[in-house]
Amino acid sequence: VSGKTPQGLQTRRAILEAAARIGSVDGLEGVTLGRLASELELSKSGLFAHFRSKEELQLATVEYARRIYAERVVIPGQSSPRGIATLYALLHHYVALMEQRIFPGGCFFASAMAEYDTRPGAVRDRVAEVQRQWLDALERSARDGIERGELREATAAAQLAFELEAAVLSANWYYHLFDDATFFARARRAVRSSLEATATGKGRRQLDAVIAACG
C-alpha cells in the first residue's frame, strides 16, 4: 500500500495514533516498528512503506501530536480576544485536554521532554522547538495583555508565562503519579489567582468573561 492513496493515508494515521498513544505511556523509544506491526496487525514491510526508520516514525509522531495540540489547545485558545483572555484560554484548553486523557500516559510533550531532554538528536530538537513555541505563545499573550492595559504594566511577561505553565505541567505529572484529579483543580486555581493578582480592573472583566465562556 503506497502512503499516498486514501487507504494509505488512513493506515498512516492509524500508525501515528498508536505511536502517540504508546509514546505517552512507554516513551517514544518504546515505539518500535515491530511493536506497532503487531498491535496494528500489519506486516513490518507494510510499515516500512510508510516510515523508513524509527527516527522518521518518531518525528512523524511528534508532528501528529503537535497537530492535536494545535487543534484542541492553540487554535481554540487563540480564538479568544488577544491578551489576558487568550492567555487564560490557552491554559484552560491545555488542562481540559489532559482531563480528557486523549493521550493515556498524560501530556505527550511532557513525556517527550522527560525522555529526550538528555538524548541529543533530531527528535529532541523538534520537541524543544514545539515546547519553545508553546512558552512563546503564552508569553506573547501576556505581552498583549500588558499592552492592552489588562495586566499591570510592571508584569514580567516571560516570568508570568513560566509560572502559569509550571502549574499546568506539574499537575499533569502529579495527576498520573497519584491518580488524583485534585491536581488539575490546583492548576486551574493557580492560573486563576495568579491572573487575578496581576490583572487591572479592565483585565479582571476580560478574565471573568473568558472564564464564563470556557465554562
Added chain:
Amino acid sequence: VSGKTPQGLQTRRAILEAAARIGSVDGLEGVTLGRLASELELSKSGLFAHFRSKEELQLATVEYARRIYAERVVIPGQSSPRGIATLYALLHHYVALMEQRIFPGGCFFASAMAEYDTRPGAVRDRVAEVQRQWLDALERSARDGIERGELREATAAAQLAFELEAAVLSANWYYHLFDDATFFARARRAVRSSLEATATGKGRRQLDAVIAACG
C-alpha cells in the same frame, strides 16, 4: 565479595552511585546489571552478590537517591526556623542541588516520576511515596507558617506548596531541555515573590533573614 564487608559496602555504594547517575539520564529501566557490570568493570556474578534482581537494584537506587535529597535538601532545609523559613530553605536547597548537577540528567525523582507514572509496581509505589513526603514537608512548613503568623491566615497550605513545587520542578525540566540556567532564576523568583505576596510583616522579616542566610 559479600555485601557486608567494608569492601562489599564500598562496592555496593559504587554500584548505586552509577545506577543513580545512569537512571537520571536514561531512566531506571535502562540500568541493567549488564550495563553496570561493564561500566564498573565488575563481573555480573559480583553484581548478583549485591542485588538479586533488577527490581531490587532499582529500589536500592531510589533509596540511595532519597538519602542524597535528605542530606542536601531536607535536613539543611529543616534546620532553618519552622514555618516560612523552612519552606523557603527547602526549595532553595532543592534548586541548589539541581544547579550543582549532582544527578547529570536532572532531578532523580522528576525523571523517575516521568518514567514510572504509568508503570505499576514496587518502584512506582516507592517513588510516589517519596514524592508525597516531599509535598507533605512543604505543606507542613506552610501550615507552620500560618500558625506562627508568618503567612496570612487565609493561605491555603496545600495549594501554596503545589504552586511553589511546580515552579522548581518545571525549572528542572526546562533547564535540561533548553540547556538554559535562566529557568533556575525564574524558579527562585517565583518562590520569592509568591512567599512575599503571602507573608505577613513578621513573615517578611523571617523571609529576608533566611534569604540572607541561604545566600
